[in-house]
Amino acid sequence: MKTTRTQNLLATALATALTLVCALDARAQSEESEPAPAPGQFEAAPLPPPAQPFFVPDVPQSVVEQTQVRERWFTLKLGAAAVFDYTTFHQDADSLSQVGKQDDTFQVRDLRLMLRCTIGTDYKFNYFVTGVYKGFDTDPEKKWDLVDLWFAFPLGSPATKLIVGKTKETFDYEMVGDSANLPQQERVLNPFFVSRNVGAKITHVFGEEQRMTLSGGVFNDWWTKDQSLEESGTDVSTRMTGLLWDQPNAKRYFHLGLSGRYAGADNNTLRYKGRPESNVAGNYVDSGNLPADHAWHLGLEALWNEGPFSILAEYNRAWVDSPSKGNPEFSGYYITASWVITGETRPYDRTVGYARRVMPESRWGAPEIVARFSHVDLDDADVQGGKFDKTYLGVNWWATRRWKVGFGWGHTWLDRFGKTGVTDSFLTRIQWVY
Numbered sequence: 066m067k068t069t070r071t072q073n074l075l076a077t078a079l080a081t082a083l084t085l086v087c088a089l090d091a092r093a094q095s096e097e098s099e100p101a102p103a104p105g106q107f108e109a110a111p112l113p114p115p116a117q118p119f120f121v122p123d124v125p126q127s128v129v130e131q132t133q134v135r136e137r138w139f140t141l142k143l144g145a146a147a148v149f150d151y152t153t154f155h156q157d158a159d160s161l162s163q164v165g166k167q168d169d170t171f172q173v174r175d176l177r178l179m180l181r182c183t184i185g186t187d188y189k190f191n192y193f194v195t196g197v198y199k200g201f202d203t204d205p206e207k208k209w210d211l212v213d214l215w216f217a218f219p220l221g222s223p224a225t226k227l228i229v230g231k232t233k234e235t236f237d238y239e240m241v242g243d244s245a246n247l248p249q250q251e252r253v254l255n256p257f258f259v260s261r262n263v264g265a266k267i268t269h270v271f272g273e274e275q276r277m278t279l280s281g282g283v284f285n286d287w288w289t290k291d292q293s294l295e296e297s298g299t300d301v302s303t304r305m306t307g308l309l310w311d312q313p314n315a316k317r318y319f320h321l322g323l324s325g326r327y328a329g330a331d332n333n334t335l336r337y338k339g340r341p342e343s344n345v346a347g348n349y350v351d352s353g354n355l356p357a358d359h360a361w362h363l364g365l366e367a368l369w370n371e372g373p374f375s376i377l378a379e380y381n382r383a384w385v386d387s388p389s390k391g392n393p394e395f396s397g398y399y400i401t402a403s404w405v406i407t408g409e410t411r412p413y414d415r416t417v418g419y420a421r422r423v424m425p426e427s428r429w430g431a432p433e434i435v436a437r438f439s440h441v442d443l444d445d446a447d448v449q450g451g452k453f454d455k456t457y458l459g460v461n462w463w464a465t466r467r468w469k470v471g472f473g474w475g476h477t478w479l480d481r482f483g484k485t486g487v488t489d490s491f492l493t494r495i496q497w498v499y
Contacts (some may be wrong), residue, residue: 085343089211094236101421109233113182119425119464120428120430123465130315138184138185142181144178144179144496146175146177146245147175147497149171149496150492150497151170151315152170152491153487153490154169154346155488162485163479164347172344176198179193190383192215192230193217194211194213195214196391212229213261224271226269227267231286231289234258234259234266235280235282235304236302236324237381238368245422245496249435249437249457251342251343252342253399254397256383257337257364257383258326258381262284263288264286266282266284267281277307278417280304281303281304282303283300297329300326302324302325302327306323306419309415312368316371316410317371319368320366323365324363325361325363326361327341331359334355337352337383338352342439343490349451350453352443358446366378366380370410373406373408375402375410378398381396383396393445396441397441399437401435402435406431407431424463431462431463437457439454452480453477454478455478457473468495469496470493470495470496471492474490474491476489
């Protein structure tokens with residue numbers, strides 16, 4: 066019986082991988098998420114069953130076992146994610162003149178399939194494949210986009226890995242971390258990073274206590290964009306994180322991070338643009354195409370966690386090499402406060418340097434209150450791309466380990482074209498991660 070199930074899962078994995086490789090361009094966020102490994106470990110142990118069933122039905126443990134294979138030389142785990150959003154807007158007259166009418170929208174934000182696999186006995190490497198279904202709103206002939214396709218090879222020990230393929234660059238907490246884990250619903254520093262890129266990176270975790278990480282990589286996706294290597298810009302990024310203090314038994318830690326990025330220009334052109342923490346709004350800030358050779362990016366990040374309370378802050382700055390535009394400098398930052406009312410916390414993952422999602426312990430799940438302020442400024446020198454401030458107040462209900470229901474109200478002030486426009490947005494989200 067076990068052999069038959071293994072063969073069926075292998076066939077499914079192969080068929081899925083072949084389907085996904087047919088498409089190589091995606092900009093969607095990643096929803097994949099795993100529990101944090103225990104201190105000193107590099108792989109998360111399976112979570113024990115909850116003490117009592119959650120009020121919201123979830124996947125039975127028997128099904129979980131049927132979607133995994135654990136052989137001596139091979140493991141395979143199937144995963145999936147589905148995110149559904151409904152967003153409404155209210156704009157004043159200045160906002161309408163700046164960005165046009167923002168339509169109320171229902172969206173299948175994400176619908177994806179994931180394969181996590183390891184191969185080997187004494188020496189094991191693993192690979193990760195994610196495909197997102199885009200058939201709802203794109204050309205029917207291209208219903209799947211490949212989001213991730215990478216291979217990870219340990220170098221000497223599990224603490225050091227070489228990762229090759231289509232993956233995330235080593236820059237910016239918002240992007241390096243899985244979006245399913247974040248307290249806020251959407252990212253805001255999008256002008257300063259890309260979702261995925263093709264290249265190679267090395268990651269290292271320091272010491273037995275795993276209090277520091279260092280990663281760096283080189284990326285260029287010229288062959289996926291039908292460009293020559295000379296036309297496509299090469300990105301180089303690095304990120305270092307450290308725990309200033311950590312008391313796991315008290316659910317208390319303080320994380321700091323520093324990252325840098327060299328962004329090469331495609332066809333001697335760079336462009337910075339971003340939405341106000343929304344996937345369906347227009348680009349409220351936009352530098353337009355800038356004649357440039359490259360840009361340097363700096364990222365600073367901090368996360369303080371005290372039991373159910375946490376504060377996450379991040380700052381990005383870009384120096385653009387564009388003499389004809391006055392070599393502009395752009396910046397953005399946010400600060401997010403979170404309180405999980407029932408006392409749960411976000412477990413810190415020492416192997417990658419960020420916090421995972423809330424795992425509720427009560428039958429009724431874990432409600433969370435989130436408040437956020439963010440700022441993005443693309444006005445400098447001869448570039449008037451606009452700037453905005455945004456406040457956000459939201460509620461998340463982590464109903465089970467996989468289900469989350471969230472609601473958020475955002476208030477955005479956009480300064481552009483000599484006006485200050487105001488937009489209120491209301492986002493309702495249902496999220497399931499398996």
